Amino acid sequence: MTKLNNISDNKELAPEQSKELIKILKERFEKNMSYHIDIRWDKVQAKLETNKDKLWALNEMEVTGGEPDVVGYDKNTDKYIFCDCSAESPKGRRSVCYDRDALESRKEHKPANNAVDMAATIGIDILTEEQYRELQKLGNFDAKTSSWVKTPDNIRKMGGAIFCDRRYDTVFVYHNGAESYYAARGFRGMLRV
Structure with missing residues (x-):
């Protein structure tokens, strides 16, 4: 995974990095269902797969210790809301x-x-x-x-x-x-x- 200190102008993950991150996010989503009642993972994943820059940002949240997870959905903008859900302030x-x-x-x-x-x-x-x-x-x-x-x-x-x-x-x-x-x-x- 990328490191925040070595950020390049290319804010897109390699396919294998994207796949790995989506797997991590899905597992976390399924573990914390109380954070996102009535939100379906397949819809979240579809958004992630079409927003490569957002997936890159989620990767940076992850590698700095944020443990991002879905905490809501904004019907007006049709956007899922991710937040750092690590128990303590992100270590990185x-x-x-x-x-x-x-x-x-x-x-x-x-x-x-x-x-x-x-x-x-x-x-x-x-x-x-x-x-x-x-x-x-x-x-x-x-x-x-x-x-x-x-x-x-x-x-x-x-x-x-x-x-x-x-x-x-x-x-x-x-x-x-x-x-x-x-x-x-x-x-x-x-x-x-």
């Missing part, structure tokens, strides 16, 4: 500050990357606080880690960013300087196919 997307401005503002001990740029490179959207709370209705996520969420402009303009986690069976929203980064904080993404 941790230790990142919030965005490029935050990264550039650090004078020393800079992280290797930032959440906003990584999400754009992968081709996914960082979850909003509302989407994060919806995900938490499907299970218990981020019991030991935390995830950056899309920060409102007014907070970001003041240098802050927000993140969420689940502790004491409750979803919490916190704030930090956008330039901060921690080994246990990453981000979760969403993709519409």
Whole structure:
């Protein structure tokens, strides 16, 4: 499978990679049927097979530890919604500050990357606080880690960013300087196919 650090301009998987990824996604889909009641895998797979760029993005979600799965269907756009469903914040997307401005503002001990740029490179959207709370209705996520969420402009303009986690069976929203980064904080993404 491809690696995020070695992304090429060709955002299409080789046929054998596509087949392997679809197999992984199908197994996960069947294991977590409560995430997507009334959604049929054959329809999801048909969408994946005709959207090679989306399949590539799902592969990047997978190789960075996101364990993407279907969490919904938007009737208005006829798109299936995939989200990172790993128990903890995706391991390959941790230790990142919030965005490029935050990264550039650090004078020393800079992280290797930032959440906003990584999400754009992968081709996914960082979850909003509302989407994060919806995900938490499907299970218990981020019991030991935390995830950056899309920060409102007014907070970001003041240098802050927000993140969420689940502790004491409750979803919490916190704030930090956008330039901060921690080994246990990453981000979760969403993709519409």
